Amino acid sequence: MTRTFDIAVIGATGSVGETLVQLLEEREFPVANLHLVASGESAGRSLSYKGKNLRVRDLETFDFASVRLVFFAAGSKVTQKYAAQAAAAGCAVIDLASGLPAAQAPRVIPEVNPAVLASLTAPYLLTSPSAPGIALAAVLAALPEQVRIHRVTVTACLAVSSRGREGVSELARQTAELLNGRALEPQLFDRQMAFNLLAQVEQTDSSGHSALEQQIAGELKELLALPDLQVAVTCIQVPVFFGDSLSVSVQAESAIDLSQVYASLEAAPALELVELDDYPTAVGDAVGQDVVYVGRVRAGLADPAELNLWIASDNVRKGAALNAVQLAELLIKHYL
Amino acid sequence: MTRTFDIAVIGATGSVGETLVQLLEEREFPVANLHLVASGESAGRSLSYKGKNLRVRDLETFDFASVRLVFFAAGSKVTQKYAAQAAAAGCAVIDLASGLPAAQAPRVIPEVNPAVLASLTAPYLLTSPSAPGIALAAVLAALPEQVRIHRVTVTACLAVSSRGREGVSELARQTAELLNGRALEPQLFDRQMAFNLLAQVEQTDSSGHSALEQQIAGELKELLALPDLQVAVTCIQVPVFFGDSLSVSVQAESAIDLSQVYASLEAAPALELVELDDYPTAVGDAVGQDVVYVGRVRAGLADPAELNLWIASDNVRKGAALNAVQLAELLIKHYL
Known part of the structure; x- marks a missing residue:
């Protein structure tokens, strides 16, 4: 049986976050529970995933211990504020907002430098680079x-x-x-x-x-x-x-x-x-x-x-959401 | 008394030609008679110059011997077809369409390489370079x-x-x-x-x-x-x-x-x-x-x-019409 993973998408209501959720569905990413998370003003909205409406949770009160892998797609300041908390809770982190230093979260493109992952240790912090x-x-x-x-x-x-x-x-x-x-x-x-x-x-x-x-x-x-x-x-x-x-x-x-x-x-x-x-x-x-x-x-x-x-x-798909999902695919295949 | 010159603008109904005519007026270029010339389909239209409506003449039947200076602003093929005729009639030629080889009509920008003109002889053929x-x-x-x-x-x-x-x-x-x-x-x-x-x-x-x-x-x-x-x-x-x-x-x-x-x-x-x-x-x-x-x-x-x-x-003004008019100003000041 395929292993599945509890996932959180921070910034789920933005255009990159929304595309990321679509790609998780399209690419049949092995999701157990999907947690859509956003800042207070967007929390409470609903987004569709696999035919269900998922309610968007408030980042402020989100419990990172409930998930295994977190995508940060809400701007560099949000990453800077919450990534350490996610990592401390044992989550792998994929940052789409370049909020972390390269030494802490190396930049990876699966088709360019996948070997970088082999040098990392849990909990795995990765940066998905800028679209250009x-x-x-x-x-x-x-x-x-x-x-x-x-x-x-x-x-x-x-x-x-x-x-x-x-x-x-x-x-x-x-x-x-x-x-x-x-x-x-x-x-x-x-x-x-x-x-x-x-x-x-x-x-x-x-x-x-x-x-x-x-x-x-x-x-x-x-x-x-x-x-x-x-x-x-x-x-x-x-x-x-x-x-x-x-x-x-x-x-x-x-x-x-x-x-x-x-x-x-x-x-x-x-x-x-x-x-x-x-x-x-x-x-x-x-x-x-x-x-x-x-x-x-x-x-x-x-x-x-x-x-x-x-x-x-x-820029939204290949330059952001897709690369992040491909990084996650690489992580779960070899490392998580 | 200021000397004045009979001028022809070939391609007068295009956007560059029209701007060129405006600039001749704005900059008080010493025009005696201004001949607006275009291909058959535009001939017969009128354009305003110094408060008068000037009728656009047909290039096919235009007599270059009636003018001293000709601006070619109608595409490189028109320059290639008619510039020799203009030069043979003794006209100075300023080509805005890069229709002539550089050896025959050097490219000049008045603020960049005005000294090139000193090496030329009558009737003076000049190219006004591309806008970029x-x-x-x-x-x-x-x-x-x-x-x-x-x-x-x-x-x-x-x-x-x-x-x-x-x-x-x-x-x-x-x-x-x-x-x-x-x-x-x-x-x-x-x-x-x-x-x-x-x-x-x-x-x-x-x-x-x-x-x-x-x-x-x-x-x-x-x-x-x-x-x-x-x-x-x-x-x-x-x-x-x-x-x-x-x-x-x-x-x-x-x-x-x-x-x-x-x-x-x-x-x-x-x-x-x-x-x-x-x-x-x-x-x-x-x-x-x-x-x-x-x-x-x-x-x-x-x-x-x-x-x-x-x-x-x-691109239309500084990159074409203005440079051509400035070249003409340089020509009449020192050479014509």
Whole structure:
């Protein structure tokens, strides 16, 4: 008989939390009891799971000792406040909000660095990286070994759903306001988001880099086990509801064999390679999919050691909920 | 008494042509007679210039001998078909459509490489570069001399107006269709443009690079007089009506002094530097302006020889019509 596990999803009413619950059902995760948990204001609502309505519990009074595995999908502050409590109660923790230091909860993508788990001990604390970090690492890790990357330059174009449901509703509202000739009233975003690109996502520090840009650079180095990798990241917010798009330029130590690159990307199960007569887009291809799309694969104009790529990925599903569920699958298979 | 010139604008009914005519008026260009010219289907329409309605003439039957200076703003094929005729009639030619080889019509930006004109002889054929090329070169040329650039990686996010009026109306139509739950019918763009990013602009060649990407790389090398510059360009189409945005990463030979960079960008008359507590956007800042906006100026996360920038520029005005008019001003001041 299959072992089953008592599971809690913290932040179950957010868009990532809700997708995570759907994926547990879709992928037939061996759940004994599923506890949906959220902050006070969302507690008491109901969510559907396997045809039943589950009532959302209040995080404040939740007993972590009642579960074996906890997903944290409610923002880094919630992770920081409650993860220690969960771990102390013996729970494995999968944090989707990057609230814990990498040394305490290593970043893992099942198809990139699953071996990291072997070095951990119970109760197992893992970080599911940022959505752009997952998409980027999934593609770069699939490059042939001969491509020795020393620099990655990426412009990550983030969908408004990276800011949760509020981001989605604000883009819709702003767009309708502009099309109907009404005055624009930015709320979540600090200025016009509809029909505009915002050059940064949240605040930057005194050096000009945003927290997410620094996080992505750190994730790449850790996930690819390339501590000396040079990473230049610019994260921008674009008027797209769902799906991140990444424009990537890779510099390698030596000339790249493009046919090898094609063969490796084509063979990678977590990727969908789009050939040169076409290109992938977030909306048309990636959204709703479990794979990361990669296209526009080309060498440099005058540098054979340069490789350029376009990546499209579902930021909520592949970039967050799915990776977390896949981590949980890995944990229960080998470690719990 | 000021000398005046008979001028023709080919492609006067397009968005760039119309802006060009406005700028001739705004900037009090010494026009004797202004001839508005377009292809057969637009001929016969009227456009306003200095309070008068000017009738648009048919390009097919236009006599270039009647003017001294011709702006070509009607696409590269029109330039290729008619520029020789204009030059043979003794006209100076300013091509906004990059229809002529650089050897025949060098690319010039008045604030970047005006000295090129001194090496030319009558009748003077000049190319006004692409909109992203102008924005990028204007910023890079303003960097302090100590910054010796050897590589530029750019993701150019192009507004739909880069595809003319049809691009603008298609984004508006697609957006309304989606917001109203109607079926989407892409026409000019090959797929959904509203709330989506398209990974390439027009077709790519067998190496995967689009014509515009190759053009921008060539423009940069020529404008900055850096023939060995490595340039990685990705041009994408974004759901923005007006204003191009460029995410740029520069690699220099040695560590960059950021305070020098700030001082040089601040001092450049054609630029508007936005400090780190803010950032420029296409819609909120650049559109309608004669300057190129530059912000998010920061070093690399771990590489002091790296410089990252965000550029926003009005693609129709600064990126096309204004540069052409400024070239004409330079020509009549020193050469015609």
